Amino acid sequence: MDLDIAIQLMGSSLRLATPLLLACLAGLFSERAGIFDIGLEGKMLAAAFTAGAFAAVSGSAWIGLLAGIAASMVLALLHGLASITLKGNQLISGVAINFLASGLTALIGQNWFHQGGQTPQLSGSGRFLGVQWPLTETIGQIPVIGPVYQNLISGHNILVYLALLTVPATWWVLFRTRFGLRLRAVGENPGAVDTAGVSVVRQRYAAVLICGLLCGVAGAYLSTGMSAGFVREMTAGKGFIALAALIFAKWRPWPALWACLLFGFLEAVGIRYQGISIGSLQVPVQFMQALPYILTVVILAGFGGKAIPPRAGGRPYVKER
Template identity: 60%
Template sequence: MAEAWLDLMQILASTLRLSAPLIFCAMAGLFSERAGVVDIGLEGKLLMGAFAAAAAASATGSPWLGLFAAIAAGMALALVHAFACVTHRGDQIVSGVAINILASGLTVVLGIAMFSQGGQTPPLSRPERFGDITLPFTETFADIPYFGPFYAELLSGQNLLVYLAILAVPITGFVLFSTTFGLRLRAVGEAPEAVDSAGYSVAWLRYRAVLIAGLLCGIGGAYLSIAHGGGFVREMSAGRGYIALAALIFGKWKPVPTLFACLLFGVLESTASRLSGVDLPVIGEIPVEVILVAPYVLTVILLAGFFGRAIPPRALSIPYVKER
């Protein structure tokens, strides 16, 4: 029993670690889409953030500078998105596609130019990364049944950005649902004309929402390359931005349900790697791919309205044109 409990704690811990980048990106998407700007470009910003973090950490030796570089990179791409979609009222989906393609090209081109390692950054050493933090009393609690492993495996021993990811959810919830800024931001995604007639700038609100999304994606990218991983590799975001988008829809554009969707998709990813090659009773061997595509299948089923209904913010993807 204790054995199984330890196992469970380890699975949950790995779920948490795999969910962290999804949580950052999904919260990013939450800000942007609640303000009425579709964000297909989560993937690109995540990838760019990952590259910037690893490149800066490798060049300066400091994970903190890496984190800042990632945030700057994420926000720079977000600025492009806002400039196209808000200022010039361009198609938000086209802009997102452009950002994703741009990021997957730029990261490799700049990576080769800077490090000549085929698009990778050099492997990062321990002090260049955000290491695992062992919380106090881990030793003391170690002998307590159930709580000990829970504390040691799940609560303690994660890196800083995992804790930040968990924190990002209540912060997002607070900002969006308990502040005037959040109220206006949500209003701009539902009825921009009302916000406009109340005398607030629709464009400036949307700019801020998109930039916050860039910031969060940047942190998610830093998590991938300098916290969870030890360096940048080509296409290391591997579709996580899209899974986060799926989680956002799955969570119906609400912070806590979105968090659970991220955790669900994280569980799927961690079981996929655990189940690869394992012969299960009755079902036999499940191909890893089947588990890996589950988030996408589930999202399509949800979108089809077969369980629940995902209703997006009313003004989502519609550029705001002030009436004259």
């Protein structure tokens, strides 16, 4: 495989991994605080639609991003209300949010734009376009380093870099700050946090809202960065792949990055090699496209090593009687 193809493949992996990474870190904040969230998918979808719609109407990708974040955070609040305040079942709330987002985006989209649930095609400032780093032309002349700089490091849109920066930021917040200590504690033993005089409810809401924020960015990236507009069901299971990556990474930020890059890579391979043959056997396109989902199933079946979720995960906090 020559260098150019390798670089293209890696660049494409990175772009495809970005929404997964943002959603994965979103899930990490929520689940580390003890709130399981299978509604990542729905929040991303809602954000993708809202971002696409607002960007189309306003002509600004940034307004789209803010609107996407807002939509995602509203759903996050709903999940918080159901699972923290009302002490409901977190899985059911998550499923409900997925259905809600799936139905509402199609319905509102059709009523608003009359394009079969899609939002209008975005162009110019309505999208997040690739950012050329300084001296791209000059450094681009150098062999090996040049193409890497030009096509792998430079040239992505701002949200890709934001997603990458979120990894060390998440690590730092979780393991170096008071907020992170309490957040992790509340996911392991909320009783310990409560008896230490800290509000479990407030801590969990904070985590859920951060989750909403990051899902919002992930969704906005889909419709205003990676594509030029919203298409029905455009998340296509990315929220669930992000969950698989989260489990694979054992709820830790850096491994989450590697896990998401792996999924992004498989997706990139699936897109690029549609029609390769092994010997005389033609590998079906569908198989290549299914790769990330196959890996998801393998990981969730426990082949990714034993993953111990946060101990209080999935359970509402009720003071013992």
